[in-house]
Amino acid sequence: MKKCLNFFVSLWALSMAVFLVARLAPGDPLTSYYGERAEKMSPQERSWAEAKLGLDDPLPVQYARWLGNALHGDLGISYKYKTDVVSVIGGRIGNTLLLGLSSFALIFVLSLGLGAFCAWKEERLPDRLICRVGTILGCLPEFWLSLVLLLVFSVWLKWFPTSGAYSIGGDGGLSDRLRHLVLPLAASVSGHLWYYAYLVRNRLLEEVRAEYVLLARAKGLGKGRVFFGHCLPNILPSYINLMAISAPHFLGGTYVIETVFSYPGLGTLAYESARYRDYPLLMAVCLLTGAFLMSCNFLAQGICRRIDPRLGTEDGGRTGEVTEFG
Amino acid sequence: MDERFVQVGILPAPEQQRTIRRAKEKKPVCSAAVLGLILAGCFLGGWFWEGPPYMDLYRANLPPGRDAWFGTDAMGRDLFSMIWPGGRVSLSIGLLATALSTAAAVLLGTLSGLGPKWLDRLLMRFTELFLSVPGLLLAVFFQAILGKANAATLSLAIGATGWTGMAKVIRTEVRQMRQNGAVLAARCMGAGFFWILRKHLTPNFMPAILFMVVMNIRNAMAMESTLSFMGIGLPLETISWGSMLSLAEKGLLSGAWWTVLVPGAFLAVTILCITDIGNYLRRKNNPRSSGLPG
Numbered sequence: 001m002k003k004c005l006n007f008f009v010s011l012w013a014l015s016m017a018v019f020l021v022a023r024l025a026p027g028d029p030l031t032s033y034y035g036e037r038a039e040k041m042s043p044q045e046r047s048w049a050e051a052k053l054g055l056d057d058p059l060p061v062q063y064a065r066w067l068g069n070a071l072h073g074d075l076g077i078s079y080k081y082k083t084d085v086v087s088v089i090g091g092r093i094g095n096t097l098l099l100g101l102s103s104f105a106l107i108f109v110l111s112l113g114l115g116a117f118c119a120w121k122e123e124r125l126p127d128r129l130i131c132r133v134g135t136i137l138g139c140l141p142e143f144w145l146s147l148v149l150l151l152v153f154s155v156w157l158k159w160f161p162t163s164g165a166y167s168i169g170g171d172g173g174l175s176d177r178l179r180h181l182v183l184p185l186a187a188s189v190s191g192h193l194w195y196y197a198y199l200v201r202n203r204l205l206e207e208v209r210a211e212y213v214l215l216a217r218a219k220g221l222g223k224g225r226v227f228f229g230h231c232l233p234n235i236l237p238s239y240i241n242l243m244a245i246s247a248p249h250f251l252g253g254t255y256v257i258e259t260v261f262s263y264p265g266l267g268t269l270a271y272e273s274a275r276y277r278d279y280p281l282l283m284a285v286c287l288l289t290g291a292f293l294m295s296c297n298f299l300a301q302g303i304c305r306r307i308d309p310r311l312g313t314e315d316g317g318r319t320g321e322v323t324e325f326g
Numbered sequence: 327m328d329e330r331f332v333q334v335g336i337l338p339a340p341e342q343q344r345t346i347r348r349a350k351e352k353k354p355v356c357s358a359a360v361l362g363l364i365l366a367g368c369f370l371g372g373w374f375w376e377g378p379p380y381m382d383l384y385r386a387n388l389p390p391g392r393d394a395w396f397g398t399d400a401m402g403r404d405l406f407s408m409i410w411p412g413g414r415v416s417l418s419i420g421l422l423a424t425a426l427s428t429a430a431a432v433l434l435g436t437l438s439g440l441g442p443k444w445l446d447r448l449l450m451r452f453t454e455l456f457l458s459v460p461g462l463l464l465a466v467f468f469q470a471i472l473g474k475a476n477a478a479t480l481s482l483a484i485g486a487t488g489w490t491g492m493a494k495v496i497r498t499e500v501r502q503m504r505q506n507g508a509v510l511a512a513r514c515m516g517a518g519f520f521w522i523l524r525k526h527l528t529p530n531f532m533p534a535i536l537f538m539v540v541m542n543i544r545n546a547m548a549m550e551s552t553l554s555f556m557g558i559g560l561p562l563e564t565i566s567w568g569s570m571l572s573l574a575e576k577g578l579l580s581g582a583w584w585t586v587l588v589p590g591a592f593l594a595v596t597i598l599c600i601t602d603i604g605n606y607l608r609r610k611n612n613p614r615s616s617g618l619p620g
C-alpha cells in the first residue's frame with residue numbers, strides 16, 4: 001500500500017519536473033504544430049495560435065489544466081501528429097516492446113551461455129579471446145557500433161535495410177519485420193551482452209572455489225554435473241536480480257539505437273517530441289517511461305527479496321558492486 | 327586449500343596460474359603509449375599544423391587521399407585537421423565532467439559516511455534516485471535545464487550524472503574508517519570535516535575509487551559523443567569527435583564511409599586505451615577481485 005502511494009507520488013513529481021523543464025528549455029512549440037509557417041506568422045497570429053493551444057496562460061495554470069485532463073484519462077493532442085497522444089504512442093509502443101523484449105531475452109540466454117562457457121574454459125584460449133572481444137565491444141558507444149553495423153551490412157553488403165521497422169509499401173509481413181529488426185537487435189545485444197556475461201563468469205568462478213564443490217567432486221560427481229547442477233543454480237538469484245535492476249539502463253540504450261536506425265518506437269518519438277517541443281507527447285512518453293522504470297525497480301526489489309532474503313537488509317546488498325565492469 | 331582444488335580439476339594447474347598472474351600484472355604500456363600519442367596530438371598538435379578550414383563546398387565528401395589524408399566531410403572540411411581540435415574538446419569534456427562528478431562523489435560520500443543517520447539515509451535515497459534513471463536520459467534532462475549546449479554546460483550535465491557509483495563506494499569505505507583510531511583522535515583534537523577528509527579519508531579511499539575515476543572519463547566521453555551525435559550536445563560548429571559523427575549519418579547514405587570510421591576510430595581507440603588502464607588499476611588496487619578480468 002505504501003509502495004503504491006510512493007509510486008504515484010514519484011510519478012507526479014516526475015510529471016512536474018518534465019513539465020517545468022520542457023517549458024523552460026528554449027524552443028518554439030508552434031513550429032511543431034504549424035511547421036514552417038510558424039516562422040512567418042505575424043505577432044497577432046502568433047498570440048492567437050498560442051491562445052488556441054493554451055500556451056499563453058501562466059505555467060501553474062497550464063500545469064493544473066494538464067493534470068486535470070490527465071487524471072480524466074485525456075493526455076491531450078500531439079502538436080505534430082494532430083491526433084490523440086495515446087493513439088500516437090499506441091502505434092509505436094509495439095515496435096519498442098518487440099525490440100526491447102527480444103533483445104532482453106537474447107541477452108539473458110546468451111550471457112548465461114557465454115558466461116558459463118568462459119567459466120568452464122577458465123583462462124584458456126577461448127575464454128581469454130571472448131573476454132578480450134567483450135571488453136572491446138562493451139565499451140564502445142552504442143550509436144557508433146550501430147553506425148558501423150549500418151555501414152557494413154546495409155550500405156556495403158546491402159543485406160539489411162537501413163531504417164524503419166517495415167518497408168513502405170510492403171506487405172508488412174513477418175519476414176519483412178524481422179529483416180528490419182536484425183540490425184537494431186544486433187547493435188543492442190552486442191553493446192549490452194558482455195557486462196552480463198562477465199557477471200555470470202565471475203560469479204561462477206567464485207562459486208567453483210566454494211567448499212561444497214570440493215565435497216561434491218570428492219564424492220565422485222563429474223565436473224559438468226557439479227558445474228551445471230550446483231554452481232549455476234546458485235548464481236542465478238543474483239543474476240536475475242541484476243537483470244531486473246538493469247532494465248532501465250537497457251531501455252536508455254534502446255532509445256539511442258532506435259534513433260540511429262530511425263526505428264519507429266518510443267525512443268524516436270521521445271527524441272522527436274523533445275526536439276520539436278511537442279509538449280503533450282513529450283509528457284506522455286516521459287511518464288510512460290518513468291512508470292516503466294519505477295515498476296521495474298519495484299519488481300526487482302520484490303524479486304530479490306523473494307529469492308534471497310539477505311539482499312533486502314542493507315543498501316541493496318551486493319548488487320551495488322557490479323555497477324562498474326569494463 | 328587451493329591445491330586440493332587443483333587436484334580435483336577445478337582450478338588451473340600451478341604453472342598455468344603463474345603465467346596467468348604474470349599476464350595480469352603486466353602494465354598497460356601499449357595503451358598508455360597510444361593514449362599519450364593521441365593526447366599529444368590533440369593538445370600540442372595546434373602548434374604544428376593549422377586548424378580546421380571553413381566550409382569549402384567544392385571539396386565536399388572527398389575520399390581519403392593525398393589532398394586530404396582522412397578525406398573531407400559533407401561541408402568540405404578536412405577531417406585530419408578537425409580530428410585534433412575535436413579530440414581536444416572531447417577529452418576536455420571527459421576530464422572536466424569527471425572532475426566534477428568526482429568532487430560531488432567525494433563530498434556526498436563522506437558526508438553520508440560521517441554524518442548523522444538521517445543525513446545518510448536522505449543522501450542514499452537521493453543516490454538511489456539518480457541510479458535508477460538511465461544516465462543518458464538524466465544528462466539530456468540537465469542539458470535541457472542548462473539551455474543551449476557548449477563545452478562547459480555539457481560537462482556540467484554529464485558530470486551531474488556520473489557520481490553515483492563512486493559516492494556509494496566512498497560511503498562504504500568511510501563507514502569502515504570512521505571508527506579508526508586516527509580519525510577519532512583527529513576528531514578529539516578538534517579537526518574539522520575538511521581536514522579529516524583531506525588528511526585521513528582521501529588517502530584511504532583513493533585507491534578504491536581510482537579506477538572508477540578513470541572509467542568515468544571514458545563514460546563521459548562516450549556520453550558526450552552520443553549526445554552530440556543525437557543533436558542534443560555540442561552544435562556542429564563546435565568541433566568534437568561527437569559532433570563530427572553527427573554528420574556521419576548523412577555521410578553513411580552518400581557512401582562517405584570515412585566520415586563514420588575516422589572520428590569513430592579515434593574515439594574508440596581512446597576509449598579502449600582508457601578502459602585498459604582503468605582495468606589495470608582495478609586489478610592492482612582491488613586485489614580481492616583480482617582473479618577476474620573485466
